[in-house]
Amino acid sequence: MSEIYQLNNVSKTYMVGNVPVDALNGMTLSLRRGEFAALQGPSGSGKSTLLNVVGLIEKPTNGVIRFRGQDVTQANEELLTDLRQECIGFIFQSFNLIPVLSALENVEYALYLEQRFTREEVRERAMGAVQSVGLERFASHRPAELSGGQRQRVAIARALVKKPQIIIADEPTANLDSKTAGQILDLMKRLKDELHTTIFVATHDKAIADMAERIIKIKDGRIDED
Amino acid sequence: MNRSRSTNARVLWVRFLLMASGRNLLRSFRRTAISLLAIASAVAAMIVFQSFVNGVKSTFRHDVITSNYGHFQITRHGFRKNDSDEPFAYQISGASKLRERIEKEVAPLSFFSQRQIFYGLLNYNDRSLGGIGFGIEAEEERRFLTLVQVEQGKHLADGGDLSIFVGFKLAQKLRAKPGDMMTVLVTTKTGSMNALDLEMVGTFKTGITQLDEGSYFIHRRISEQLLKVEGAPIVMIGFKDDDEMKYQKKLNQVVADYDPTLEVAHWRQLAEFFDNTMGWVEKQVFVFRIIILIIATISIVTVFMMGLMERMGEFGTMRAIGTHRQSIAAMIFLESILQSTLGSLIGVGLGMFIITGLLTNGITMPPPPLMSVPFHVTFLIPWANIPLTLALCVLVAGGAGVLPAWRMARIRIVEALGRNV
Numbered sequence: 147m148s149e150i151y152q153l154n155n156v157s158k159t160y161m162v163g164n165v166p167v168d169a170l171n172g173m174t175l176s177l178r179r180g181e182f183a184a185l186q187g188p189s190g191s192g193k194s195t196l197l198n199v200v201g202l203i204e205k206p207t208n209g210v211i212r213f214r215g216q217d218v219t220q221a222n223e224e225l226l227t228d229l230r231q232e233c234i235g236f237i238f239q240s241f242n243l244i245p246v247l248s249a250l251e252n253v254e255y256a257l258y259l260e261q262r263f264t265r266e267e268v269r270e271r272a273m274g275a276v277q278s279v280g281l282e283r284f285a286s287h288r289p290a291e292l293s294g295g296q297r298q299r300v301a302i303a304r305a306l307v308k309k310p311q312i313i314i315a316d317e318p319t320a321n322l323d324s325k326t327a328g329q330i331l332d333l334m335k336r337l338k339d340e341l342h343t344t345i346f347v348a349t350h351d352k353a354i355a356d357m358a359e360r361i362i363k364i365k366d367g368r369i370d371e372d
Numbered sequence: 373m374n375r376s377r378s379t380n381a382r383v384l385w386v387r388f389l390l391m392a393s394g395r396n397l398l399r400s401f402r403r404t405a406i407s408l409l410a411i412a413s414a415v416a417a418m419i420v421f422q423s424f425v426n427g428v429k430s431t432f433r434h435d436v437i438t439s440n441y442g443h444f445q446i447t448r449h450g451f452r453k454n455d456s457d458e459p460f461a462y463q464i465s466g467a468s469k470l471r472e473r474i475e476k477e478v479a480p481l482s483f484f485s486q487r488q489i490f491y492g493l494l495n496y497n498d499r500s501l502g503g504i505g506f507g508i509e510a511e512e513e514r515r516f517l518t519l520v521q522v523e524q525g526k527h528l529a530d531g532g533d534l535s536i537f538v539g540f541k542l543a544q545k546l547r548a549k550p551g552d553m554m555t556v557l558v559t560t561k562t563g564s565m566n567a568l569d570l571e572m573v574g575t576f577k578t579g580i581t582q583l584d585e586g587s588y589f590i591h592r593r594i595s596e597q598l599l600k601v602e603g604a605p606i607v608m609i610g611f612k613d614d615d616e617m618k619y620q621k622k623l624n625q626v627v628a629d630y631d632p633t634l635e636v637a638h639w640r641q642l643a644e645f646f647d648n649t650m651g652w653v654e655k656q657v658f659v660f661r662i663i664i665l666i667i668a669t670i671s672i673v674t675v676f677m678m679g680l681m682e683r684m685g686e687f688g689t690m691r692a693i694g695t696h697r698q699s700i701a702a703m704i705f706l707e708s709i710l711q712s713t714l715g716s717l718i719g720v721g722l723g724m725f726i727i728t729g730l731l732t733n734g735i736t737m738p739p740p741p742l743m744s745v746p747f748h749v750t751f752l753i754p755w756a757n758i759p760l761t762l763a764l765c766v767l768v769a770g771g772a773g774v775l776p777a778w779r780m781a782r783i784r785i786v787e788a789l790g791r792n793v
Contacts, residue, residue: 201692203692227691227695230694236689242686244392246399247392258384258385259385259693263381264380264384
């Protein structure tokens with residue numbers, strides 16, 4: 147398996163008032179294509195910061211990030227946005243759907259963003275993604291009309307519809323009951339197997355860790371165990 | 373990807389943004405209603421104010437024309453500059469031919485009258501006061517110069533040849549009443565003094581202080597005898613069509629062709645106070661408009677920003693999943709434009725309703741500068757100004773979205789994502 151991400155000696159320091167706080171502390175890490183990696187660590191260990199850096203929504207203070215072999219450490223905002231749009235899928239703990247859009251439209255949004263599909267292509271692909279997460283009956287429902295599990299399925303469909311090279315998930319089952327969480331995990335695993343997408347998920351959920359091919363444990367902004 | 377496919381995809385994206393913007397407006401009805409109300413109130417206020425200015429202008433214009441000026445006045449070149457030095461050197465005789473030519477070549481007239489103007493001393497009992505005398509064609513002036521109202525007694529047109537019609541304040545100062553005899557003492561063309569006993573048939577009131585306090589009218593043919601002149605220096609005309617400006621160019625040509633020593637003056641050239649007064653009113657309205665726009669803009673930005681702050685988490689999500697900053701800004705700006713357009717249209721309707729429903733009877737204003745009687749203003753719908761007001765408000769209220777759009781487009785994604793609960 148080839149590497150999709152390489153983080154070399156990456157640090158991230160935040161200023162809390164006048165006090166510098168190191169969230170990541172010289173972290174070196176590689177993620178391979180098609181692997182399912184779980185990220186674990188206590189609260190404040192730097193999990194979310196690492197996800198943000200890998201997701202290209204936060205730039206590191208020091209170090210180098212290579213995405214598909216390209217150094218993106220100092221890439222401008224335009225390029226980073228394009229990479230997020232085309233290559234990275236996000237699944238958030240709070241689902242983060244757009245409330246004024248229906249389930250189907252939330253999925254379509256990811257495709258309209260790319261501005262390269264016709265109306266019919268958008269509708270067809272989005273409907274396919276909604277069907278793949280078993281929500282075709284709820285396609286026209288707004289997020290407020292869906293259960294937590296259904297919302298997370300929509301979020302997964304939104305992340306997968308553009309066939310990303312990596313999906314970054316932050317505690318995707320934290321707000322779900324165990325049965326629904328199990329369904330979501332099965333779904334992620336199935337889609338990962340079908341699409342060979344890298345899945346990088348921060349979790350406290352043992353079920354996810356059991357399913358992962360690789361577990362990365364971090365502590366104080368450093369890799370503790372891999 | 374070919375060019376047309378790329379364009380179509382972009383159009384689809386814009387349509388999608390527009391749809392999302394529209395739904396976002398409906399999302400918080402109360403907040404949108406407040407913004408719409410702020411915009412609509414600003415537009416309505418500006419329309420009502422403009423209708424007020426139009427009403428003032430129209431009434432004031434009518435009053436000035438029908439008080440003492442007509443639409444145009446024709447005099448000999450130099451009369452207005454030198455009339456005090458050589459008051460009788462600019463007489464115009466045989467003006468009836470000029471009337472025929474104007475009616476034939478320019479437009480039908482509703483008023484054509486010659487006027488003599490002179491300075492004379494009025495004496496009643498033991499009181500003498502100076503005043504501006506006018507030798508007028510009384511019947512003609514009564515029909516057109518309707519602002520000259522009989523205050524006591526009767527109009528000069530209803531009196532005999534040896535009658536005088538005096539400004540009511542001047543009559544008060546003389547303590548004269550209709551039926552009293554008074555003497556007019558003038559300097560004639562030859563420089564000698566001449567006097568004539570006249571019966572004061574009535575007093576008039578125009579509302580123009582200068583006329584009411586210091587002028588009087590006698591028949592023009594009597595003024596010719598009194599002053600020992602022929603004709604009169606001023607020809608006043610009024611067109612049947614009140615939109616007199618469209619005749620000005622042709623009138624100038626016809627008058628110059630009739631007699632090159634004659635010149636035409638529009639009433640606004642003669643009544644400079646009209647433009648001064650209107651300029652004063654319009655400046656006030658301009659300042660008022662700026663204040664309204666500033667208040668409305670601050671209200672809209674505040675309410676709009678509150679709504680956007682609540683949606684910050686959404687913008688963070690959008691940015692995280694690959695929405696460019698300019699798309700976020702465009703979506704917010706579209707919301708702002710949609711809102712301002714809708715609010716402005718409601719404002720036009722509201723303004724119309726206020727003008728036609730609540731202010732139908734107009735309002736009575738205190739006397740304007742140089743006038744002494746209250747002034748009734750009818751509100752006139754400012755049709756010509758509505759598109760401009762609408763465009764201005766859409767632009768300003770829409771523009772109020774620029775700052776929030778810029779701010780939201782530049783949010784820190786991580787910080788914004790933290791707002792999602």
